[in-house]
Each structure stands twice: as C-alpha cells, then as structure tokens.
Amino acid sequence: MTEMKKEEKVYRQLESNKLLQQIMFQNMLMGHQASEENRLAWVTSGFPVEIPVAMDVGVSYPEQYGAIVGSQKVGPEVCGYAEDIGYSQELCSYARASIGSVENPDNSPMEGLPKPQALLAGNNICGTVLRWYDAISEQTGAPVFLFDTPPIEDEQPDHHKEYVRRGIERLVAFLGTTFNKTLTDERMQEVADLSSKALGLWTKSLTACKTSPSPLNCADRFLAMGPVVSMRGTELIIDFYQSLLDEVEMRVKEGLGAIRDEKIRLLWDNIPPWHSIFKFFNGLAKRGVVFPADTYTHAWSGKIEGDDLFGSVVSIYSNVYLNKGLNAKIDKMCKMIKDYNLDGFVMFSVRSCKRYSLGQLVSKEIVAERTGVPGVVIEGDMVDSRVYNEAQIQTRVDALLEMFM
Amino acid sequence: MDKFGIGIDVGSTTAKGLLIDSEKNVRAKHIMLTGAAAAHAIDEILRELELQSGLQLDNIPIIGTGYGRARIEKSTKTVTEITCHSIGVHSLNPEIRMLIDVGGQDAKVIRIGKDGRPEDFELNDKCSAGTGRFLEVMARVLGVTLDELGPLALQSKTPSSISSTCTVFAESEVIGHIGAGEKPANIAAGIHVSMTTKIGSLAKRVKVVPPVCVTGGVALNPAFRHYLSKHLGLDLWIPEEPQLTGALGAAVLAIE
Numbered sequence: 001m002t003e004m005k006k007e008e009k010v011y012r013q014l015e016s017n018k019l020l021q022q023i024m025f026q027n028m029l030m031g032h033q034a035s036e037e038n039r040l041a042w043v044t045s046g047f048p049v050e051i052p053v054a055m056d057v058g059v060s061y062p063e064q065y066g067a068i069v070g071s072q073k074v075g076p077e078v079c080g081y082a083e084d085i086g087y088s089q090e091l092c093s094y095a096r097a098s099i100g101s102v103e104n105p106d107n108s109p110m111e112g113l114p115k116p117q118a119l120l121a122g123n124n125i126c127g128t129v130l131r132w133y134d135a136i137s138e139q140t141g142a143p144v145f146l147f148d149t150p151p152i153e154d155e156q157p158d159h160h161k162e163y164v165r166r167g168i169e170r171l172v173a174f175l176g177t178t179f180n181k182t183l184t185d186e187r188m189q190e191v192a193d194l195s196s197k198a199l200g201l202w203t204k205s206l207t208a209c210k211t212s213p214s215p216l217n218c219a220d221r222f223l224a225m226g227p228v229v230s231m232r233g234t235e236l237i238i239d240f241y242q243s244l245l246d247e248v249e250m251r252v253k254e255g256l257g258a259i260r261d262e263k264i265r266l267l268w269d270n271i272p273p274w275h276s277i278f279k280f281f282n283g284l285a286k287r288g289v290v291f292p293a294d295t296y297t298h299a300w301s302g303k304i305e306g307d308d309l310f311g312s313v314v315s316i317y318s319n320v321y322l323n324k325g326l327n328a329k330i331d332k333m334c335k336m337i338k339d340y341n342l343d344g345f346v347m348f349s350v351r352s353c354k355r356y357s358l359g360q361l362v363s364k365e366i367v368a369e370r371t372g373v374p375g376v377v378i379e380g381d382m383v384d385s386r387v388y389n390e391a392q393i394q395t396r397v398d399a400l401l402e403m404f405m
Numbered sequence: 406m407d408k409f410g411i412g413i414d415v416g417s418t419t420a421k422g423l424l425i426d427s428e429k430n431v432r433a434k435h436i437m438l439t440g441a442a443a444a445h446a447i448d449e450i451l452r453e454l455e456l457q458s459g460l461q462l463d464n465i466p467i468i469g470t471g472y473g474r475a476r477i478e479k480s481t482k483t484v485t486e487i488t489c490h491s492i493g494v495h496s497l498n499p500e501i502r503m504l505i506d507v508g509g510q511d512a513k514v515i516r517i518g519k520d521g522r523p524e525d526f527e528l529n530d531k532c533s534a535g536t537g538r539f540l541e542v543m544a545r546v547l548g549v550t551l552d553e554l555g556p557l558a559l560q561s562k563t564p565s566s567i568s569s570t571c572t573v574f575a576e577s578e579v580i581g582h583i584g585a586g587e588k589p590a591n592i593a594a595g596i597h598v599s600m601t602t603k604i605g606s607l608a609k610r611v612k613v614v615p616p617v618c619v620t621g622g623v624a625l626n627p628a629f630r631h632y633l634s635k636h637l638g639l640d641l642w643i644p645e646e647p648q649l650t651g652a653l654g655a656a657v658l659a660i661e
Contacts, residue, residue, distance in 0.1 A: 361610060374525060391472060392528070399487035399526060 010285045011259045012251075014220055016243040023236055024226055028110070034058020035114035039179050042098075042113065042136065044129050045229055046320045047122040047147060048313045050304060051171055053233040054191040055181040059120075060113045061230045062136070065101065066094035070274025070383035072109050079384050081107070087135075092352040093383035095132040102139045116142045118178050120171075124149040124323040126355040145174045149318045153325040156318055164314045188309055191233040196303035201241035202228045203301050205248045206293075210340050213257025214292035215248045218268050219281040220258055221297040228300050263288030264404055267336055267345035267375075269295045270356050275385040280393075287401065293340040295321060295332060326359045330366050337371045343404060345375040346397065351387050376400040409458075409465045412493075412655025413450060414486065415443050415473030418509025418537060419622065422450035423652040424458050424465070427660055429496060433457035436648055443473040451479070468655035484658055486651050487515055487526050493654030494618050495521030497644050502614040505604060505633070505641075506650070507623035509537040514608045525611045534570045535603035537623050542572055543596045546579050547589055551626075557593040558628035564594035570603040594628065601632040608637065615639050620647040 034040040040058045043049055049059055069078045070093075079093050081100030089096075101108035119142050121133040133144045147167050150160060172183050205224070209216050216224075224244055227237040251257070268291045273280060281291065302316030321329065337345065347364055349357045364375050376396050380388035408427040414420070416439060424433040435453035439446050455462050469477035470489040477483070486506075494504050495517060504515045512535045515526040529535050533542070544554040558564075565582050569575045575596070582592045608617075617639055623629050624647035634641045644650055 365610075365612075368525065376526075379531065389531075392531070395472070395485050395487070396528065399485040399523065402485060402488040403523060 010261070011217060011282055012256065014216075014224075014244070014247055016240060016247050017223070019240045019243055020224060020226065023231070023240055026236065027227070027231055031058055031060040032114045035060075035116070038117050039181075040114055040116050041118040041120050041175075042116040042133070042142075043120040044122045044125055044133075046125040046299075046317060046322070047120050048168065048171070048317045049230075050188070050191045050195050050233040050313070051168065051183065052120065052175055054187045055172070055175050055179065055183050057118070057175055057179055057181065059230065060116065062098035062113060062132075063094045064226065064230050065109075065113050066097040066383050067274045068109055069097040069101070070385075071277065073275050073385065074109060075275055075381075075383040076386050078104075078108050089384075089386075090351075092126070092128045092132065093381055094352065095128055095135075097383055099132070099135050099139070102136060116140060118142050118175070119144045120147065121145070122147040122149065122317065124317055124320045126322065126353070128355075143178065145171060147171060147317075149323055151323050151325070152318055153327075156315070160318070161311075161314050164318050165310055168310050168313055192304040192309050192312075194235055194238065195233040196305055198228055198232060198237050198241050199301055199303050201238070201245050205241070205245045206298055206301075208245075208248045208252055209292040211252050212265065212292075212341065213255070213259070213262040214265065214290050214340075215251035215256070215258055216292070217258035217281055217285060218272065218291035218294055219277050221294065222272050222277060225297045225300065232300070257290065259285040259288070259290050261288050262290045264290070264344070264401065265340065265342045266291050267293050267295075267333060267340070267342045268348070269333065269345060269360070270348040270350050271296055271353060271382040273348065273380050273385075273388055274382050276388065276390070284397070289401065291346075293336045293342065295329070295336070298332075298336075322355050326363060329359070330363050330370075333363065333367050334370050337367070337373060342373065344373045344400060346400070347375060347377045349377050349379045351379070351381045352384065353382070374400060374403050408660055409460065410656040410659030410661075411451075411454060411462065411465050411467040412489065412652040412657070412659060413447060413467060413469050413471075413477050413480065414489065414649075414651035414655060415439060415447065415469065415471040415476060416486075416508050416651070417472050417511065419648065420446040420450060420471075420473070421649055421652040422454050423649055423656045424454045424460070424462075425653070425656045425660065429657065431653075432460070434646075434649060434652075439473065443476040444478075447473075447477050447479075466659040468659040470651050470655045481659065484655060487513060487523050487528075489651045489654035489658065490620060491515050491517045491523040491654065492521050492657050493650035493652070494620065494644070496653060496657050497650070498616075498618065498642060501616050501618040501642060503608070503611075503617045505608055505617060505619045506621040507536060507604060507619070507629070508621040512536050512604055512607060512621075514604075514611050516611050516614055527607050527610045529603075529607055533572045534575075535600055535607065537621070539572045539575070539600055540596070540623065540626065540629075542576055543579060543593075546576055546583070547593060549589075549593075554593055555597075555626035555628035557590050558597045559594075559631065560590040561588070561594035563591055564598050565591045567592075567595040567599040570599055575599055594632075597626075597628045597632045598636075601629065601636045604633060605636040613637060613639070616642055618642045618644065620644060620650045622648050624648075
C-alpha cells in the first residue's frame with residue numbers, strides 16, 4: 001500500500017535525502033559540542049566560513065535556523081518573541097526568528113541554536129546583519145566581527161580588493177585572539193580543497209538540470225543546499241554531494257524527471273517560502289510545472305583555489321549574487337532562462353529580504369523583454385506566514401500558467 | 406443544436422453570472438452581492454440564469470472565475486479572472502490592448518495580446534488603495550452614497566490636494582479638508598485624482614498600450630473615468646456592462 005502511494009506521487013523522492021538528514025543532524029550535534037567547548041561562532045550565509053573552519057572554530061547559521069522555524073510553521077510565534085521585546089514586524093524574519101529564539105528558547109524549535117562565543121557577520125548578503133548580530137551580541141554577550149564587502153558594480157577595483165583582504169587578515173587575528181587558535185597554510189589549503197570539491201559536485205548537480213526532464217525540482221535543491229551553505233570545507237559533506245550527483249546523473253541517463261510529467265519549466269527567483277515549500281512546489285508539480293533553476297541555490301558556487309588563497313577568498317566573497325548590482329542579477333536570470341531552456345519565471349518578492357527583492361519589478365520587465373518569456377511577481381515572506389496570502393499567490397501563478405495554454 | 410456556455414465570476418464584493426449562446430448572444434445574466442456565503446450567491450445566480458433563459462442548465466458547461474472560483478462546485482473548470490477578463494474584453498472589442506479592471510477590493514492591469522490572451526499583468530490586491538473600497542470609505546466620510554460620489558466630483562474645477570493613496574491616511578486628509586471648510590465637490594474630485602494616480606502607476610508598470618479599456622464596478626463611476634483618462638492622456642473604452650466582462654470571458658471559454 002505504501003509503495004503504491006509512493007508511486008502515485010507526482011514527484012520523485014531522492015534517496016540521498018536520507019544521508020542529508022543524517023549529516024544535518026550530525027552538524028547540529030557538532031554545533032552543540034563546539035559551544036560546550038567554547039569555540040562556536042554564528043555566521044551569516046555569505047561569510048568566508050572556510051577560515052573559521054580551518055581554525056577549528058565550530059559554526060552555526062542563524063539563517064538556516066530561520067529556515068527551520070519557517071519549515072516547522074512556527075514563524076509567527078518565534079518572530080513574535082522578538083516583536084514582544086520591541087522589534088518591528090518589518091524587520092527581516094530570519095533576524096526576528098533568531099532574536100526571538102534567543103529570547104524564548106524554551107518555546108522555539110530545538111531550543112534555539114547552541115550558544116555562540118563569537119558572531120561573524122558578512123554584509124555581502126545584506127546590511128541588516130550588522131544590527132541583527134549586534135542585537136544577538138547584546139543578548140548573548142558574544143563579540144561581533146564584521147566582514148565588510150562593499151557592493152560591486154562591474155569589475156572589483158584593486159583598492160577594493162585590498163580593503164576586503166585586510167578584512168580577512170583582521171578575521172584571522174580576531175579568531176586567534178577570541179579562541180586562541182592559529183591558521184596554518186596546510187590546514188587552509190586542506191579546507192579550501194574540501195570546500196571546492198563539495199561546490200564542484202554541487203554545481204554539477206545544478207547544471208544537470210539543463211536536461212529535460214529536469215532531475216531536480218526547486219524544493220529538492222533548497223533542501224540539498226543546506227550542507228554546502230553551512231558545512232563548506234568539511235569532509236562530512238563530500239559523500240552526500242557525491243551520492244546526490246550519482247542519483248542526478250542516473251536520472252538524466254534514464255530520462256527520469258524530478259516530477260513525473262514535466263510540461264512547463266520555470267525559473268525561481270529569491271528565497272523560498274519555507275512554511276509552504278512543499279505545498280507550493282508539489283502543488284505546481286501536479287500540473288506539470290518544474291523549476292529546473294533558481295537564483296538562490298546557485299549562489300554558492302565559487303571555489304577557493306590557486307596560489308593566493310586569500311585573494312581567491314576576496315574575489316569569491318565579494319562577488320556573491322546579492323553583493324552585485326541589478327544588472328548582474330538581470331544578466332544571470334536571462335542566462336539561466338536561456339541555458340536551462342525555461343518557459344517563464346516566478347519572482348518571489350520577500351518582504352523580509354529587501355536586498356534580494358528590491359528592483360524585482362524593474363527586473364521582471366527587462367528579463368521578460370530580453371528573453372521573450374513571461375514572468376510574475378508574487379509577494380510574501382520566507383518565514384513569517386502572516387504576510388503570505390495563498391489565494392492571491394495562486395491567482396497570480398495560475399494566470400502565468402494560463403499564458404502557456 | 407445550439408451550444409451554450411455559462412460564466413460565473415465570484416468577486417470579493419459582487420458575484421456575476423452570464424449565459425451565452427454560440428453566437429455570443431447573452432441569454433441570461435445576473436449580478437448580486439457576494440455576501441458572506443459565496444455558495445448561496447452561486448446558487449441564486451444559477452437559479453436566475455435558468456429562470457431567465459428557460460434552459461435546463463445541467464448539460465451546459467460552466468467556467469468559474471474570481472476569488473471565489475473554488476467555491477463553484479458545478480463548474481467544469483476554473484480559470485483566473487485575469488484570463489477571463491482578457492478574453493471577455495477581447496470578445497467585445499478585439500482592438501483593445503490594455504485592460505484596467507477596478508473591482509471592489511482589487512485592481513488589475515492586463516496587457517492583452519492579439520489573440521485575446523493576457524501577455525502581462527499586475528495586480529494590486531494587498532490593500533484597498535486604488536480599489537472600490539477606497540471610494541466606499543471616502544463616500545461615507547463625505548456623507549454621500551457611492552453613486553453620488555462621482556457626479557459630485559465632476560462639479561469641481563479645483564480638486565483638493567490629497568497626497569496619500571493609502572485609504573487610512575487619505576481618510577484623515579479628507580477629514581482635515583472637511584474641517585478646513587473645503588467644498589465637498591473639490592474633496593470628492595481630489596479623492597478621484599488620488600485614486601487614478603495610484604491606478605495609473607500600476608498601469609505604467611506593465612506599459613500602457615492603447616486602446617485602453619476600463620472594466621469592473623468602479624468603471625461605472627464617471628469621475629473615475631474622467632480623471633483616469635486625464636491622467637493617462639488617453640481616451641478610454643468602456644463596455645456597456647463593465648462588471649460583466651469576467652463572467653463573459655468565462656462563458657466564452659465554456660463554449661470553446
């Protein structure tokens with residue numbers, strides 16, 4: 001009976017998900033252990049995590065925690081704990097979820113993240129992180145380190161590279177003082193190699209989605225990206241990305257899609273609505289809609305390599321998707337639509353994430369004009385389901401799909 | 406044997422039903438308030454269509470549209486109001502390239518392709534600014550009925566300045582103008598200018614391509630038509646029954 005039910009599903013479960021669950025659980029335990037040993041840092045998603053990892057500093061990700069709060073559908077409650085102590089509902093819901101969980105751990109998923117001894121904020125993903133980590137610092141007493149990467153328009157000038165490089169050197173000094181640890185060339189090389197290896201495997205799985213039917217759908221990638229975001233540079237994740245790639249390549253070889261009857265291929269832009277991720281993407285899968293590409297999971301792709309590893313770190317972490325101008329984002333979306341042979345695009349305007357969502361109305365017009373495919377902007381939030389109106393989103397997406405009929 | 410099609414558009418404020426034959430002649434129609442229970446409105450519409458047309462409805466295909474489309478149990482299929490309005494307007498006037506539909510609680514702008522299908526669209530459905538609800542609130546503050554608000558506004562030569570498009574803030578501004586002794590006609594005109602500015606920006610987001618048609622209940626308001634036309638610098642085409650184009654599009658799709 002169970003087998004029959006599985007057969008009826010419109011999407012195919014990934015076998016490698018079992019391994020994913022195991023390593024994510026293990027990662028959580030490692031975070032607790034690091035915290036107990038007074039060597040845990042909380043880091044932002046665009047932070048050069050290879051450096052703390054190479055210095056034996058454990059890392060936990062408040063943004064990933066926000067995604068967990070969203071997935072467990074307790075966003076309004078946990079964000080509410082931050083609102084109760086005066087934070088605005090307009091503040092990023094990842095920030096509210098982590099501030100709220102520190103305020104009220106007993107009523108938050110997993111009792112919040114393990115207590116940090118340092119807070120490492122990179123502003124290449126947004127400016128909110130500065131005040132957010134300051135707030136966490138006030139709550140926990142952990143010191144904040146700011147890795148400042150001024151936004152890039154076109155080429156990064158030399159003085160800019162030099163400035164970011166000094167930031168990395170300051171980071172090494174900060175971690176040295178805070179945790180009494182040192183960074184060796186050998187360990188940095190080892191971690192950089194592991195990070196590059198995982199990213200290489202991950203990128204191959206992503207680009208395999210150029211085939212039709214696409215071997216992965218959006219929800220598959222949003223789950224599978226977890227380790228490459230939070231555990232880059234560790235040995236633990238290599239097996240998972242290898243088994244994911246094996247499974248993806250097997251699907252491509254056998255002509256098996258992530259969904260059973262692929263009819264329409266769309267691009268997804270922005271963070272997903274974690275609270276409704278399966279309902280949204282699987283609901284569309286039932287109607288033959290697959291998302292072979294998105295701008296979010298492709299953001300972790302830069303490999304640290306070459307003779308000058310710090311130079312490589314500067315380049316990769318300055319050039320992240322959200323640290324670049326609107327033109328670069330538009331170019332990337334147009335290229336993805338062409339490379340992945342997509343019929344249209346959905347842009348999720350996330351109320352929390354101004355950095356990602358600002359400019360979407362203009363981008364929509366330009367991308368549609370340049371590529372000749374239609375797109376739609378839907379509004380909501382990644383964690384806070386109070387600002388996610390399902391019926392209104394449904395009408396917009398349905399109207400987009402009706403354009404293909 | 407003649408083919409028939411039924412379109413039912415369950416909007417946030419009113420529910421509309423239309424029965425047409427294969428020549429697109431309207432054989433029956435009904436408009437009523439949606440009320441708290443959409444299912445009751447749908448039943449009444451079907452009863453009315455049956456009564457007016459004298460036809461047995463059981464074998465006639467029904468397409469449901471509008472926010473309450475999922476509530477139409479007897480519908481053969483549901484289609485969004487965006488596609489239905491587009492098809493409905495196209496069947497009345499195939500020249501139209503842009504449709505501005507302003508209903509009770511939302512406003513939509515649709516660019517219509519040559520085949521009558523939507524090419525691009527924008528919706529304002531998060532707040533009541535730029536919708537019929539905005540006018541309802543303002544009429545109440547001015548102490549006139551909704552039907553009186555438009556003609557009152559047209560008496561003005563110098564509309565009051567109402568800088569906010571937000572219903573709540575604009576209401577405060579209107580109260581301020583009343584307190585300052587401003588003429589009601591000027592305030593009413595200012596209200597329409599504010600609203601059409603909001604709709605104009607929505608239209609510009611999808612690029613204004615003439616000829617432009619205006620539908621929805623708000624299209625019945627002459628001051629809204631006047632100030633929107635002035636704001637866009639274009640003549641507007643208004644169907645005879647602007648509230649029924651969504652249901653008409655649904656009925657056309659039902660026949661197809």
